[in-house]
Amino acid sequence: MFRAARATFRHGVHPPEHKELTGAAPIRRMPFPSEVVLPVRQHAGKPAQVVVKPGDHVERGDVVAQADGFVSSPVHASATGTVTDVGWWPHPDGSSCPAVRVAVEAHSSQIARERRVPDWKGLSPEQIVRAVQDAGVVGLGGAAFPTHVKLVPPKDATITTVLLNGCECEPFLTTDHRLMAEQPERVMHGVRIMMRALGVPKAVVGIERNKPDAIDAMTAARPTDLDVTVLPLTVKYPQGAEKMLIEAVLGVEVPSGRLPMHVGVVVQNVASAATIAEVFETGQPLVERVVTVTGRGVRRPGNYVVPVGTKLADVLEFCGGLTEDAREIVFGGPMMGVAQGRLDVPLTKGTTGVVVLTDADVRADDALPCIRCARCLDACPVYLNPSTLGQLARVERWEDMERAHLADCMLCGCCSYVCPSRIPLSQLFAVGRGMLKRRRATP
Amino acid sequence: MTAPRLLVAASPHLKAPLSTARIMWTVTASLLPVLAAAAWWFGVSALVLVAATVLGAAAAERTFVGPGRLRDGSAVLTGVLLALSLPPGLPAWMAFVGGAVAIALGKAVFGGLGQNVFNPALIGRAFLQAAFPVAITTWARHRQGFFSLAGDTFALPFTVPHPLDGTTAATPLGAFKFEGHATGFLDLLVGDTGGSLGETCDLAVLLGGALLVALRILSWRVPVAVWAAVAALSALLHAVLPADAAWHCPDAASMLVSGGLSLGAVYMATDPVTSPITRTGSWVFGAGVGVLVVLIRVFGGLAEGVMYAILIMNALVPFIDRATQPRVFGTRAAPQEAKP
Numbered sequence: 084m085f086r087a088a089r090a091t092f093r094h095g096v097h098p099p100e101h102k103e104l105t106g107a108a109p110i111r112r113m114p115f116p117s118e119v120v121l122p123v124r125q126h127a128g129k130p131a132q133v134v135v136k137p138g139d140h141v142e143r144g145d146v147v148a149q150a151d152g153f154v155s156s157p158v159h160a161s162a163t164g165t166v167t168d169v170g171w172w173p174h175p176d177g178s179s180c181p182a183v184r185v186a187v188e189a190h191s192s193q194i195a196r197e198r199r200v201p202d203w204k205g206l207s208p209e210q211i212v213r214a215v216q217d218a219g220v221v222g223l224g225g226a227a228f229p230t231h232v233k234l235v236p237p238k239d240a241t242i243t244t245v246l247l248n249g250c251e252c253e254p255f256l257t258t259d260h261r262l263m264a265e266q267p268e269r270v271m272h273g274v275r276i277m278m279r280a281l282g283v284p285k286a287v288v289g290i291e292r293n294k295p296d297a298i299d300a301m302t303a304a305r306p307t308d309l310d311v312t313v314l315p316l317t318v319k320y321p322q323g324a325e326k327m328l329i330e331a332v333l334g335v336e337v338p339s340g341r342l343p344m345h346v347g348v349v350v351q352n353v354a355s356a357a358t359i360a361e362v363f364e365t366g367q368p369l370v371e372r373v374v375t376v377t378g379r380g381v382r383r384p385g386n387y388v389v390p391v392g393t394k395l396a397d398v399l400e401f402c403g404g405l406t407e408d409a410r411e412i413v414f415g416g417p418m419m420g421v422a423q424g425r426l427d428v429p430l431t432k433g434t435t436g437v438v439v440l441t442d443a444d445v446r447a448d449d450a451l452p453c454i455r456c457a458r459c460l461d462a463c464p465v466y467l468n469p470s471t472l473g474q475l476a477r478v479e480r481w482e483d484m485e486r487a488h489l490a491d492c493m494l495c496g497c498c499s500y501v502c503p504s505r506i507p508l509s510q511l512f513a514v515g516r517g518m519l520k521r522r523r524a525t526p
Numbered sequence: 527m528t529a530p531r532l533l534v535a536a537s538p539h540l541k542a543p544l545s546t547a548r549i550m551w552t553v554t555a556s557l558l559p560v561l562a563a564a565a566w567w568f569g570v571s572a573l574v575l576v577a578a579t580v581l582g583a584a585a586a587e588r589t590f591v592g593p594g595r596l597r598d599g600s601a602v603l604t605g606v607l608l609a610l611s612l613p614p615g616l617p618a619w620m621a622f623v624g625g626a627v628a629i630a631l632g633k634a635v636f637g638g639l640g641q642n643v644f645n646p647a648l649i650g651r652a653f654l655q656a657a658f659p660v661a662i663t664t665w666a667r668h669r670q671g672f673f674s675l676a677g678d679t680f681a682l683p684f685t686v687p688h689p690l691d692g693t694t695a696a697t698p699l700g701a702f703k704f705e706g707h708a709t710g711f712l713d714l715l716v717g718d719t720g721g722s723l724g725e726t727c728d729l730a731v732l733l734g735g736a737l738l739v740a741l742r743i744l745s746w747r748v749p750v751a752v753w754a755a756v757a758a759l760s761a762l763l764h765a766v767l768p769a770d771a772a773w774h775c776p777d778a779a780s781m782l783v784s785g786g787l788s789l790g791a792v793y794m795a796t797d798p799v800t801s802p803i804t805r806t807g808s809w810v811f812g813a814g815v816g817v818l819v820v821l822i823r824v825f826g827g828l829a830e831g832v833m834y835a836i837l838i839m840n841a842l843v844p845f846i847d848r849a850t851q852p853r854v855f856g857t858r859a860a861p862q863e864a865k866p
Contacts, residue, residue, distance in 0.1 A: 098540055254540065326855065339856035411533040417540045424534040440539055448545040451598055452640035456549070456798040457745070457805075465855035470803055488854045496538035503546040504640075510536035 089334065091317035092327040094464045096497045098254050098320060098418065100293060104377045105257045108385045110265055113401055115162050115187050119392030120172050120429040121147055122182040126221040127228045128154035133183060139166045144195040144368055147183045150216060156229045157219045158183070161370040161390035163191040175414045175428045176421055182429070185392070198366030203276050208234075211280040215359055218368035219432070223354035224248055224259075224323065225415050227433030230355050234280045236344050242281050243347040246332060247274055247288040247356060249297065250316060250323030253416025256436045258373040259353050261386045263290065263297035266357060267304035269364075273356030275306060276363060281349060285310045287332050288353065293318045320418060321495040325350045327464050339491050369432055376402045380409030380439030389430055396426035398437055408441040417444075418496045451504040459498035459508060465491050469498035469508045476511035481518045489515055549743055550599030556734040557606055557793070563717055563727035567668040568614035571679045572723045578618040579650070580605035582625025590634035600639050604628050607647035607793055610724025611786060611833070612654070615666030615694070617681040620658055624650040644840045645800045648833050655833075665720040667695045695720040699785045700829040702776055714783040725786035735792035745796055747805060751812025752791035752819070756781055759820040767824070775824045787819060790832035800840045806850040807843075814839045 124130040131148035141147060141160040148158040164187040172182035203211060216231040236242045247270075251259040263270055274286050290298050292315045302313045316322055316331050326337045328350060335346050343350050358369050370391055377384040382403030389398060395412065399405060413420035414434050430437070459469035467488055475484045489512060498508040564572040583605030587596055596602070605625045612621060628650025636642040654662050661678070698709035698719050713719055717727030724731070738744035756778070763775035776784070795801060795815050802811045815835045822831025 096542070098542070336856045336858060338858075339854060341856070410531075411535065411539060413537075413539050418538040420537055420539065422532070422534040422537075422539065424532055438539075445533060445535070445539060448541075448547070449597070451546045452638065454546055454549075454640045454798050455801075455803045456546075457803045460803060460805075460852060466852040467854060468803070468851060488857075491854055491856070494537075500538045500540065501542045501544075503542075503544050503549055505541065505545070507536055509538070513536070 090315065090331055091319055091322060092330040092464055094462055094466070094497070095319045095321060095327070096462050096500050097318065098500060100318070101255045101377070102257050102260070102293065104255065104379075104384045105375050105386055106260060106294075108257070108261070110261050110373055110386045110388060113387040113389045113393070113398070115193060115390055116393050116397040117187055117189070118167075118394070119161050119164075119185050119187060119390055120182050120394060121158050121161065121185065121392040122172065122174050122180040122429065122431060123148045123158060124174065124180045125158060125227060125391070125431040125433060126156040127226060128152075128156065128232075130180070131155060131158045133169050133181065135166045135169070135183060137166050137168055140164075141166060141185060142196050143193050144198070144370055147185075154229060154232055156216065156221050157368075159219055159368045159370050160185055161392050162187040163193055164188045173425055173428045175423060175431060175434065177424075195365075195367055200363065200366040203279070203363040208280045208282060211276060214362060215280075218358075218362040220355060220358050220362065220369050221432050222352050223358065223372055223432065223435070224352035225419065225433055225435050227431070230351065230359070233349050233351060234277065236281065236349065240344040241347055242283050242344060242349055243285060244333070244349075245274065245277050245281060245283050245286040246328060246343075246348050246350045247286060247353050248323055248325075248328055248350055249288055249290040249294075249301070249353040250328060251294070252291060252318075252320045252322040253418050253420075253435070254320075255377045255438045256375045256416050257377070257386055258375050258435055260294045260297050262354055262357055262373055263294070264300050267297075267300040269357045269360045270301065270353050271304045271306055271311070272364075273358070273360035274311060275309065276359050277351060277356060278309065283349070286312070288313045289316050289322075289328050289332050290314070291316050291318045291322055320497065321464060321493070324464065324493055324495060326493070339488065372432060372434070374398070374430060374434055375436040375438075377436060378439035378441070379444065380406050380412075380441045381437075382406060391432055392429045394426070395423060395428050395430065395437065398430065399426065399439075405439060406441065408443070409439050410442045411440040411445050413438040413440065418500065419494065448505050450506065453504055453506060456503060458501040458503065462497040462501045464495065464497060465493065467492060469512075472515075473506050473508045473511050476515050479518075481515050481522070484512075484515045485519055489519070492516075544743075547598045550603050552741065552743055553738060553793075554599060554603045554606055556737050557610070557724070559730040559733045560610060560724045560727065560789070561606070563730040564610065564614075564723040565672070567717055567726060568666070568723060569670060569672045569674060571614050571666070571675050572609075574618050574679050575612055575614070575616060575621045575723060576606055576609040578621035579609040579612070579625035579628075582622040583608070583629045586626040586629035586634065590630050591638045595639065598639060601629055604633070604646045604650070608650045610789060611647065611651050611722050613662060613665050613722055614668070615664055615678055616654075616658075616661055617678045617683075619681070619683040620654060620661060623657075624654040627653045640799055642799060643843070644837055645794050645797050648794060648837055651833055652837065665694055665697055665700075668718070668720055668726070697721045697785070697829065699823065702780075703823070703829045708776065708780065709784065711779055711783065714780065722786060725789045728783045728788040731788040731792050744792070745798070745801075745808055747808040748796045748801055748812040748815075749791040751809045752787070752795055752816040753782060755813040755816025756787060756820055759817055760824075763820065763824055773824055775820070781820065781823070785823070785830045786832040790819075790836055791815070794832070795836050795839070800843060802843050802846045802850065804847060804850040804852060807846040810846050810850065811839050811843065814842065
């Protein structure tokens with residue numbers, strides 16, 4: 084049995100949850116916009132390669148960019164229409180990225196063309212992995228790591244457990260919550276297929292205790308013929324980080340610099356599981372996802388199924404627009420999400436939420452020097468010394484930061500969150516990582 | 527839809543409400559019970575001294591660190607803490623100089639907030655001890671009435687203070703060390719003794735400290751370590767040193783509640799800037815302070831040792847921190863297996 088009494092990791096923070104805005108809002112479908120923009124980079128790994136040209140007619144579910152190698156993922160048209168352009172477009176990570184623009188056919192039924200859906204029971208693990216990659220499934224928790232890669236463990240690793248991540252520890256977000264509460268059978272079906280692909284006898288679904296309806300629904304939907312456990316976890320950020328989740332559920336630390344597979348675990352997001360189930364139910368690739376549009380700065384918050392590539396402006400318009408005091412729009416959660424500077428960026432496969440923060444939310448205090456109060460040390464889930472790392476960053480001693488285990492930082496932002504002197508610690512660490520990477524690239 | 531004026535900042539986009547300035551002002555406010563006790567026992571002189579040190583500290587902060595920085599509250603806190611460590615009859619002008627020196631030599635020369643090695647209030651006190659050795663060891667009697675000025679509060683700068691015959695008394699530690707006279711535990715606890723402004727009433731100090739611990743502003747590890755070390759070592763020395771020997775030690779209970787131990791343990795040794803940042807280091811640091819306090823009180827030439835104990839341990843903080851860095855997640859020595 085699991086050490087349910089523990090059910091969490093050490094350190095971390097507990098920001099106000101703000102989930103009441105959308106936690107009870109059923110998932111609704113957002114109408115198709117007049118245009119979708121599909122960046123070739125919507126996943127960790129090599130960007131996809133565009134296979135369409137302007138003027139091509141595409142149907143919902145057609146491949147517009149194909150995977151470039153194994154650690155890559157294809158991109159599919161999320162709506163039926165005509166390719167108008169293939170070129171650079173603003174990307175939600177702040178950069179630009181080649182993207183396929185599709186003018187959506189106004190009166191299309193948007194029903195995907197008939198596909199041959201193989202019965203997953205008759206497929207080998209390799210064939211399942213192939214089908215998952217072909218469907219463009221990536222981790223829907225935010226990091227967007229190609230899901231199929233994590234279904235193929237290296238030869239030297241023995242996987243014993245699939246860990247389903249239903250923590251959703253970021254404040255505001257409720258997509259996984261609603262998905263588990265409304266479609267637990269679909270999530271469990273995805274779990275079943277994952278267990279089959281990995282040849283693993285056991286699965287654990289970790290859900291934070293602030294989602295009791297999701298815990299109940301998922302517990303009721305457990306397959307009777309498989310060893311699947313639903314484990315309620317303490318509400319704490321970043322409970323959904325892979326290493327923290329593994330510590331909470333199995334009580335082991337993933338060694339520094341190693342992957343969860345090293346301790347026999349594969350972690351997958353619950354929404355990714357639901358998407359895999361969909362792939363084998365209807366053959367529909369990853370062309371839409373559930374997004375929480377929330378925050379006190381948006382007039383009609385809710386949980387919406389949004390076609391991938393829908394532009395931020397269209398999403399906000401559907402949700403009633405911004406309030407007068409809306410100040411910052413974040414893709415993802417407020418702890419690790421990326422602030423957006425323009426409204427024509429598309430939502431991608433990794434966009435878990437659109438959080439609109441108000442002036443009151445982002446009110447800033449003066450930045451002061453570090454007073455060594457140790458709050459960051461007490462918050463850091465991987466036991467770093469952010470205070471010292473921050474002071475090293477200020478004097479650009481990147482190599483010293485590397486020796487102080489900068490590589491173990493997950494950029495979760497706990498240190499910046501608690502810092503009473505408002506030192507942008509995790510931002511400094513991201514800069515440090517960038518500088519080290521650049522130095523290694525140019526010897 | 528027209529684009530609003532959007533903020534594009536790095537994550538995290540939310541911040542915990544507690545700011546450094548709020549920490550400083552809250553600690554200052556938590557000293558109100560101590561200030562009240564000081565006013566109760568020593569009268570209006572206590573309040574005059576607090577005003578003098580705060581003015582001195584604020585003036586130095588404004589001059590050497592910058593006018594905008596008074597808002598963070600750290601200079602005012604230093605001033606109040608310095609005053610609480612001074613004898614009630616000290617001339618106010620000396621207190622003003624002490625406050626200015628505390629900030630100028632204790633903080634500004636190191637680069638301002640967060641950069642100093644030593645506790646600024648104790649630097650100010652150490653300066654006064656060196657500059658005015660007589661005045662700072664002259665202890666005006668307590669309970670002289672609220673409006674009767676203790677000693678030389680308003681002495682003009684650089685005049686020779688007139689002797690305070692009949693209105694001075696030894697502190698409990700001095701009385702024990704030099705006269706072999708012990709003070710009652712209850713008197714020590716409530717502060718019905720001579721001594722520095724903020725150190726006599728341990729109850730008020732503990733009240734303020736408990737408030738800060740409840741607000742999660744104060745690290746409780748340091749004071750607990752200090753008290754534990756003092757209790758253990760003084761109990762040992764009390765048992766082994768004969769009462770009539772040249773060196774002898776009061777019992778542990780008296781040691782804990784006499785002198786500036788509570789004030790030092792709760793408010794000085796816990797200064798985050800000048801104490802270790804690691805949890806293990808906090809224990810080491812606190813224990814070190816406690817041991818040094820007992821050693822100085824029993825074997826040293828001074829009756830009281832809290833100030834030097836903390837300053838010495840301040841100097842060791844970088845070494846303590848270096849030796850007690852946290853173990854990074856996933857770097858346990860022995861490889862571990864999943865135990866489902």
